[in-house]
Amino acid sequence: MKYTEGSEIRDTKAPAGPIEERWEKRKFSAKLVNPANKRKLNVIVVGTGLAGGSAAATLGELGYNVKSFCYQDTPRRAHSIAAQGGINAAKNYRGDGDSIYRLFYDTVKGGDFRARESNVYRLAQVSVNIIDQAVAQGVPFAREYGGLLDTRSFGGAQVSRTFYARGQTGQQLLLGAYQALERQIAAGTVEMHTRHEMLDLIVSDGRARGVIVRDMVTGEIERHLADAVVLATGGYGNVFFLSTNAKGCNTTAIWRAHERGAYFANPCYTQIHPTCIPVSGEYQSKLTLMSESLRNDGRVWVPLRKDDDRAPGDIPEEERDYYLERIYPAFGNLVPRDIASRAAKNVCDEGRGVGSGGLGVYLDFRDAIGRLGRDAVEKKYGNLFEMYERITGENPYDVPMRIYPAVHYTMGGLWVDYDLQSTIPGLFVIGEANFSDHGANRLGASALMQGLADGYFVLPTTIGDYLANGPYGEVDEEAVAEAEIKVRTRIDRLMSVNGTRTPDSFHRELGKLMWDYCGMERTEESLRKALERIPELREEFWKNVKVSGTAEELNQVLEKAGRVADFFDLAELMCLDALVRTESCGGHFRAESQDPDGEALRDDEHFAHVSAWERTPSGETVLHKEPLEYEYVKMTQRSYK
Numbered sequence: 001m002k003y004t005e006g007s008e009i010r011d012t013k014a015p016a017g018p019i020e021e022r023w024e025k026r027k028f029s030a031k032l033v034n035p036a037n038k039r040k041l042n043v044i045v046v047g048t049g050l051a052g053g054s055a056a057a058t059l060g061e062l063g064y065n066v067k068s069f070c071y072q073d074t075p076r077r078a079h080s081i082a083a084q085g086g087i088n089a090a091k092n093y094r095g096d097g098d099s100i101y102r103l104f105y106d107t108v109k110g111g112d113f114r115a116r117e118s119n120v121y122r123l124a125q126v127s128v129n130i131i132d133q134a135v136a137q138g139v140p141f142a143r144e145y146g147g148l149l150d151t152r153s154f155g156g157a158q159v160s161r162t163f164y165a166r167g168q169t170g171q172q173l174l175l176g177a178y179q180a181l182e183r184q185i186a187a188g189t190v191e192m193h194t195r196h197e198m199l200d201l202i203v204s205d206g207r208a209r210g211v212i213v214r215d216m217v218t219g220e221i222e223r224h225l226a227d228a229v230v231l232a233t234g235g236y237g238n239v240f241f242l243s244t245n246a247k248g249c250n251t252t253a254i255w256r257a258h259e260r261g262a263y264f265a266n267p268c269y270t271q272i273h274p275t276c277i278p279v280s281g282e283y284q285s286k287l288t289l290m291s292e293s294l295r296n297d298g299r300v301w302v303p304l305r306k307d308d309d310r311a312p313g314d315i316p317e318e319e320r321d322y323y324l325e326r327i328y329p330a331f332g333n334l335v336p337r338d339i340a341s342r343a344a345k346n347v348c349d350e351g352r353g354v355g356s357g358g359l360g361v362y363l364d365f366r367d368a369i370g371r372l373g374r375d376a377v378e379k380k381y382g383n384l385f386e387m388y389e390r391i392t393g394e395n396p397y398d399v400p401m402r403i404y405p406a407v408h409y410t411m412g413g414l415w416v417d418y419d420l421q422s423t424i425p426g427l428f429v430i431g432e433a434n435f436s437d438h439g440a441n442r443l444g445a446s447a448l449m450q451g452l453a454d455g456y457f458v459l460p461t462t463i464g465d466y467l468a469n470g471p472y473g474e475v476d477e478e479a480v481a482e483a484e485i486k487v488r489t490r491i492d493r494l495m496s497v498n499g500t501r502t503p504d505s506f507h508r509e510l511g512k513l514m515w516d517y518c519g520m521e522r523t524e525e526s527l528r529k530a531l532e533r534i535p536e537l538r539e540e541f542w543k544n545v546k547v548s549g550t551a552e553e554l555n556q557v558l559e560k561a562g563r564v565a566d567f568f569d570l571a572e573l574m575c576l577d578a579l580v581r582t583e584s585c586g587g588h589f590r591a592e593s594q595d596p597d598g599e600a601l602r603d604d605e606h607f608a609h610v611s612a613w614e615r616t617p618s619g620e621t622v623l624h625k626e627p628l629e630y631e632y633v634k635m636t637q638r639s640y641k
């Protein structure tokens, strides 16, 4: 895949001055829209997860006319509902030394110095408001005996700042956002369109002005116009086929926007989560996360010697290797995810992995149960233990869990400036769909924080600045017609191939290829292989895919085929991005770039930048670099020892 280098991105719109004043400054300088004018302005929000749900509810409350879209049958089923462990906030309820500055510092360091300081500081500032907002909505966070909200620890932090609702934090937060959204639907400010899939972005006079969607029940193609469009469409980890994401998660919305000119930033930054239930067979279609919160009390270990096939209970203490505690004594089992994942891979590569195929390590609660009692452990993690037992048939109160890393989150996404606006004016991107805030590795419990910060607090302010110059007038009919024809033509093309292979079988093959060549470890050789193989597979897809049924009805095979087609193009860009970035950083581990201890070795001289990829109207690929400057946190080699 060829590319050229384009101009540098110098202005991200973050105000200058002391970092703690920047967000205040931006809020004050953002133009306001008076209430009467808000009623004349239309905003489309695609996505109803924590980011989109909170944004649509807040924009509705502010008085804009909002149209909200999701592909599920209810906003409540967005993937955010799956989030288990918790949400970070710098409340310092524990008095253990936390502060906005510390959350900012931990996030920049955790992201391996590949995130923007201004954005991350704002995230840490806003984090405290999120908890207040959620509590006011009635989100049932866990509480301590005295009534204060309880917290627990997550990876990459030495303080306890993660607020949680048992192992169902995402669900409870989403119910809060959903209630706020429903209130606006009832008030008439938000028009809800469930089971509608956005298939293209309408760009008129250089501005995002609407979307083309397919009614997934009738197959009808519809056009919806607005003064601004917000994408809150989540992450694309399912490019790997097997991941912890909900099966429906895909890249279509952001990829089609990319094809319309929105830059795609850092596509190769993928998070591999260390604590997932290991793959059990060839025909598995989904992986299950065991929340990182379990590492608060669970101890990770493998047998000291290779090929030790004794049952875990028969392996005496002195023949166990608690390798995270041994290698990283300062953070122990709570090292960040990228570090814990690689360490698990290393011990398995040494032949010390457990379970069938040797791709697993133990997460053991024996000591916690001994120390706290079974009841206390059950109170904290009961639903997770039950889930584990149902899937594996093993009781984790009696035998250690077996876990292995799996694809979990994508730090890459559409490029946005400080206002969360993409390179297409009027197109805003929030939540996991954008690239901001997490750098090359996201810390646990920070995705919910970012999604809700974007949706409840940041976007509603910054989009006002854009809308203050609206309404933006008539939308060019030709632009709308062109987008609609493009969508119809693509559907016709998919329906007419009439080959022999299902979209799923192509997806599985693509996913395996991505895992093998662009997964936990990448090399120049593996990435070149992937870049050779992906176009061949894509060609076969367009010649041999079989989409059964018709386009004028509920057709999940057609939905899948469209998404897999976009995954091919995205996969290619991910591999190119990974190939060009010859350093290792966070979740992007290039085997050629490691220090003597096998840790990721950054190359700040050449790669302290965001890689923002443009696709030109003629289909060329151009790389723009946004330099990253660190005024507050000194760039160092990360150490958790």
Ligand SMILES: Cc1cc2nc3c(=O)[nH]c(=O)nc-3n(C[C@H](O)[C@H](O)[C@H](O)COP(=O)(O)OP(=O)(O)OC[C@H]3O[C@@H](n4cnc5c(N)ncnc54)[C@H](O)[C@@H]3O)c2cc1C
Pocket (backbone or CB within 6 Å): 046, 047, 048, 049, 050, 051, 052, 069, 070, 071, 072, 075, 078, 079, 080, 081, 082, 083, 084, 085, 086, 087, 088, 169, 170, 196, 197, 198, 199, 232, 233, 234, 235, 244, 245, 246, 249, 250, 252, 253, 289, 408, 409, 430, 431, 432, 433, 444, 445, 446, 447, 448, 449, 451
């Ligand atoms: C198992 C699991 C556990 C997790 N636990 C935690 C945790 O404890 N703490 C934490 O901070 N993070 C956690 N995460 C990460 C976190 O859940 C996600 O990053 C976050 O929920 C994403 O929210 P979102 O609003 O950006 O997108 P999503 O919740 O993914 O919502 C996407 C929305 O976009 C819609 N959509 C997408 N494409 C289209 C389209 N083309 N047309 C129409 N609608 C579309 C969908 O219908 C959906 O409504 C976890 C992730 C997983 C997989």
